[in-house]
């Protein structure tokens with residue numbers, strides 16, 4: 001497994017969340033709807049203790065609609081947890097967020113006992129985008145006032161609800177190898193922390209079963225019916241060949257082929273895709289825990 005993450009980062013974020021969590025009623029965990037299992041940090045449950053959890057499957061505009069439904073049902077069945085889908089195109093995300101949070105913590109909704117929220121999530125999942133939308137012009141104005149020390153650390157979503165204005169940055173927690181590859185494919189892991197070919201091969205591996213038709217349509221692959229049974233390397237090589245990533249002597253440039261596959265996944269050229277189902281993810285976790 002070539003994906004590296006550094007323990008120093010973990011300790012800093014763990015400490016920051018531990019300090020903040022004392023004053024929080026509902027933890028909003030932002031997940032990437034394309035990888036709703038792999039983008040969750042299992043340590044968050046440990047760090048947040050008994051607090052209620054709202055799982056937000058963000059970037060749902062990029063994910064497979066049927067699989068998003070399955071993941072929402074999976075997470076909504078967990079105790080003290082609710083799940084909603086969201087994306088940056090939603091004009092007023094606060095409304096649905098608020099409603100779900102109020103349902104999770106009905107005892108906190110008065111001026112004396114305000115509902116206190118915090119957003120957490122791995123890099124690139126959309127925390128800043130969502131915070132900016134939630135903060136709107138009002139909060140931006142506060143920060144812009146020249147010479148004023150920024151003591152306001154909360155965004156008021158309603159008179160009796162506020163959100164801390166700095167999101168909790170979680171590190172990608174890689175218990176399952178497959179989760180590491182999916183995180184890397186999504187862009188949650190810095191480029192120099194993984195080998196692109198290794199990640200592209202695992203991406204092909206996750207796509208060739210449920211999304212074989214998309215690979216065929218995009219790359220004009222031969223023998224469409226055999227795609228799920230073919231080796232990942234062979235498929236990546238064919239993708240490279242179809243895209244002209246061929247070196248002198250006729251060999252495929254696997255680095256270029258990998259970039260093509262990863263870019264086409266990330267920029268939606270392959271359509272809306274979710275890399276894992278709840279059943280698959282649970283099976284990977286169980287297998288990792290059995291070792």
Ligand code: GDP
Pocket residue numbers: 058059060061062086087088089121122123124125126127128129130
């Ligand atoms: P952060 O690292 O968690 O703060 O993530 P950012 O808010 O910086 O977002 C990372 C990237 O994802 C940016 O390019 C955003 O424009 C993009 N992004 C955020 N939310 C969405 C969304 O709901 N849908 C899509 N398609 N892109 C999004």
